[in-house]
Amino acid sequence: MLQAPAQAAEDTTDYTIDIDASRPGPAIDDTMYGVFYEDINRAADGGLYAELVQNRSFEYSTADNASYTPMTAWTPTGTGTATAVNDSARLNERNRTYLRLGLDGSAAGTGVVNSGFTTGIAVARGKTYDVSLWARTDQAAGTPLTVELRAADGTALARPLRITARGDRWTKYTATLTATATHTAGRLAVTATGRGTVRLDMVSLFPRDTYKGRPGGLRKDLAEKIAALRPGFVRFPGGCLVNTGSHEGYDAASGWQRKRSYQWKDTVGPVEQRATNANFWGYNQSYGLGYFEYFQFAEDIGATALPVVPALVTGCGQNTATDDPALLRRHIQDTLDLIEFANGPATSVWGAKRAAMGHPAPFGLTHIEVGNEENLPDAFFARFTEFRKAVEAAHPDITVISNSGPDDAGATFDRAWQLNRDAKVAMVDEHYYNSPQWFLENNDRYDTYDRSGPKVFLGEYASQGNTFGNALAEAAFMTGLERNADVVKLASYAPLLANTDSVQWRPDMIWFDTTRSWGSANYETQKLFMTNTGDRVVPSTASATPAGTAPITGAVGLSTWATSAAYDDVTVTGADGKTLFADDFSAGDGRWTKAAGTGSWAVRDGAYVQTDTAAENTLVTAGDPAWQNYDLRVKATKQAGKEGFLIAFGVRDTGNYYWWNLGGWNNTQSAVEKAVGGAKQTLVSTDTKIETGRTYDVRVAVRGRQVTLYLDGAEWGRFTDDKAAEPFRQVVTRDGDDLIVKVVNAQGDAARTTVRLAGVRNVAPTARLTTLSGAPEAVNTADDQPIRPVTSTRDGVGATFTHTFPPHSVTFLRLKAG
Incomplete structure (x- = not known):
């Protein structure tokens, strides 16, 4: 002290x-702050789930990732053959691919070596590791197997383990290895000797020292860091991976469909009988960390389990809805079965399955969420209503949570909230990832929410960075969450975990590699709030920082995002009618600065054209950063690519500007975004889309801190950027x-x-x-x-x-x- x-x-x-x-x-509920867990950034396999062998069941596929095969992470060794096979000799219907070794009697034998996740298998001298594998052999006398931990150069990291596989039916073999050296990039080798054929599947290596000492459990340091937050709830399993699968159901000819939406029944029971699936984030998920393990982990850390089930309407940038009444009924029944799995007596069908997995007592589920970030609010709400009716009829004590789409405002958000309010939904999940500036400006967001309306679950939020400046902005916002604890009942920063060697999303709360883990500045801030929440808000007021009212100032700019576009006749006129800038590109592009340094800009046919349809943010700028109170006009034509135009104004530098993003987000919507320190927030948006080959007349009128935008002579929108x-x-x-x-x-x-x-x-x-x-x-x-x-x-x-x-x-x- x-x-x-x-x-x-x-x-x-x-x-x-x-x-x-x-x-x-x-009053502040004990569950006010929690954690949101999603299998993103290899948060499960290669992360919280402590399995050290990658692709342990040879189920990797191009459906997971274009570079994957059933032999990904495996290297054949010896003189025989090692082939991944999917035939009737498989382990079971859900675990369809296995490894077949053809032995030739050589002394060296035939086998495979697994390289682990990302940089390799990390082991520590003196630590014990549990080995398991399933095997069958056609040799009556059995087939000798040798299991080794070794470095990439062959150096032994543990004394070799000898196993004899016997019988031509699948049998599980278990043993232990004790590391004789510490190494961060080890390998697990399995070698068979003799003749004939031996089949292998579910080759596994776990540290004995897992969280709570559970066999086949969780990586201890990561679980302990989550537990140290003392979360009131755990929201799982996502996130975008919940409801973005492209297939449903089981096909007997091809086996379990890949890219299915996340279905909890795939994830329970013995791990060798669980289906793997293509992860939304571009890799394979084994489901070794499944619903039982999620419930158990929540219980272990004293948190409420809060599962999310698919609503049959895609989200996260996808816009499809499944119109299949039978499929909807099946998913609703699956949700009712999930509640029985969590809360039913051990004598019930699904309660018995929970008991068989080692937990006879109910888990005590109280909340369930339907859907995640759907962009089709009416289609989503029609399906949500069916889920809600069924759950509330059978389990009136369960709170069914809806959502408001992927953003903090806009047409989808407004429509979703209207539907939720009209139907008197108990709780609505809001998600937003915004700039630190937005979080500093919106501390009062929930001050004016209806105290008698649906409660808010802030299920995902972050300020687009892991600096302490980001964490400070989030902390300032969290004081507003607590002040409004009668409206905001649950809140969780997102995402939770990121492997430094496999990152699909930034920022993240906890970072890790194969041996170490550490909390971000955001983690330390969240932990301070989460472990010192209190029981009740005490009324208080504070004086404010004196704020200036300077007008929007800055130069102008043009940009594209994965799009080729042509710009012409750029003029900037002061409020007094005087011309500040005019360029028809007849004299080239010498007045423009390539601020972003990307893209391929050139004057062609009298216009300024960016031709690279892969380049993102190709910003070029012109003019005086001191300009204020002006009109910007430009003619813009999309030539090819995914999006539309980016017309910048108020440009101070490459990280501080406004731009009108016309045809953004794969030409699904348009918005004005404000960038402060490189982080952006949306100020106004519509569903405007941009046509290829059509020339648009774009005008931006800046007056003080008010901006009015015109497209082809008609007012498109306006905003006043005056929040402190x-x-x-x-x-x-x-x-x-x-x-x-x-x-x-x-x-x-x-x-x-x-x-x-x-x-x-x-x-x-x-x-x-x-x-x-x-x-x-x-x-x-x-x-x-x-x-x-x-x-x-x-x-x-x-x-x-x-x-x-x-x-x-x-x-x-x-x-x-x-």
Whole structure:
């Protein structure tokens, strides 16, 4: 414990915080903050699921990834043959492909070596590893098998293990290996000797030291970091992978369809009988980490399990709905069966299956979510209604959660919320990934939500980065979530996990490689809030930072995204009618700067043309960054590609600008986006699409902080960008006898603050502080974690006292108040 100074920093801004502990604020549920788990960034296989062998059942396929085969991660060795086979000798109907070794009697034998996930199999000297495999042989006397842990150069990492496979039917063999050396890129080798044919499947290697010591369980360090957050709930298994499969059901001719939507029944029972599936994020998922394991993990860490089931309407940028009444009925029944699996007695059909897996007592499921980020709100809600009716009729104690699409605003969001409000849905899941600026500007988002309407589940949010500056913006926003705890009942940052060697999405809360894991700056911030939430909000107010009202200023720009487009007749006219800039490209493109450095720009046929249909953000700029109050006009023609035009204005530099994104998101919608420090937020959007070969007349009128946009002479939309990005935010909660004053100071000045506390009889003179502080650009890495909590004490506390909160900091001041 450190003694904190009563005053700090020379550059200060003065604030006040007034706290009225005599009035009760909203109660805060124990489940307020939780975690969202999705198998993205290899979060399951090669991540939280502790299996060390990749493609253990030889089920990898081009359906998972164009580069995959059943032998991915396996290398044949020896002089015989090693072939992946899918025939009637398979292990079972769901585990269809296996390895057939043709032995030639050589002393070297025939076998395979597995390279593990990403960089290899990590082992530690003295640690024990559990080996299992399924085998069958056509040799009456049996077939000797040797299992080895070794380095890529053949150096032994453990004493070889000898197994004799016997009988021409599938049999499971288990044993242990103890590592004799520490290595980060090991290999597992299985070699057979003799003659004849031996078949192998489900070749597995697990560390003995898993979370809670469960065989075939979870990677300990990752599970412990999640548990340290003390989450109130675990939302699983996604996310986009829940409802974005292209096939449904089982086909006897080809086996289990690949790219199916996530179906929980595929994921329970013995692991060798679980189907694998193509993961939405471009790899294979084994389902070794399945619904039973999710429920068990939630129980282990004291969290509520919150599963998400597919609604038969795709989301995450896909726009299809399945019109098959029989399939809908089957999915609804699957959902009812899921509730029975979680809560039914051990004598029920699905409760018996849970009991057979080792958990006779019910898990106590209370919430279930239907769907994820659907872009077709009416189609989704029609199906959601059927799920809701069936669940509420059979299980009235289960809360059925709906959603509002993939964004924080817009036509889909508005329509989805209208449907949810009209139907009196209990809870609606909101998702948004926005810039830090957006989070600083929208602390009051939930202040005006209807207190008697559906409650909010903020199931996915993040500020597009893992710097401490990102975490500060999120922390400022979280004070608003807590202040509105009567509306926002659940909230979870997303995504949770990322393997540094396999990343489909950034940012992420916890990063890991084969041997190490570390929490991001966002993780440390989330952990501070999640472990100090409190029971009830205490009413409080704070003064604001003086804000300026400077007009939008900046140059202009043109860009494309995976599209070829031609631009012509660019003019910029001041509000007084004077021409500031005009270019018809008759003299070339010498007045333009290639800001992004990508794309292929050239003057062709009197227009400025970008021809590379693969390049993303090809921004070129012109003009004066000091321009304000002007009209930008340009003629734009899409020539080829996926999207439309990007017309930039208010360009300060390559990371700070506005652009009108016409025909964005694969030409599904159009929006104005604001970039601050490279992170973007949407200000206004519609479903406008751009036609190839048609010339559009585009006009942007900038007046002060108001912008009006015209397409072919008609007003397309308008906005006023006047929200204050308030850097000083606070909330106060009660935790038993303690008051927790939570202050975020997301600016470069210290915040000298007078705290006035009313409604208490006495206050202990010494308070406990927990502080996160650092440079806004600081990032936690495997080798350096500069953003970590520091605890200290603060003397001189009373009904009125002054404390200076450091620049770029989150401070929790815990007061003993009677």
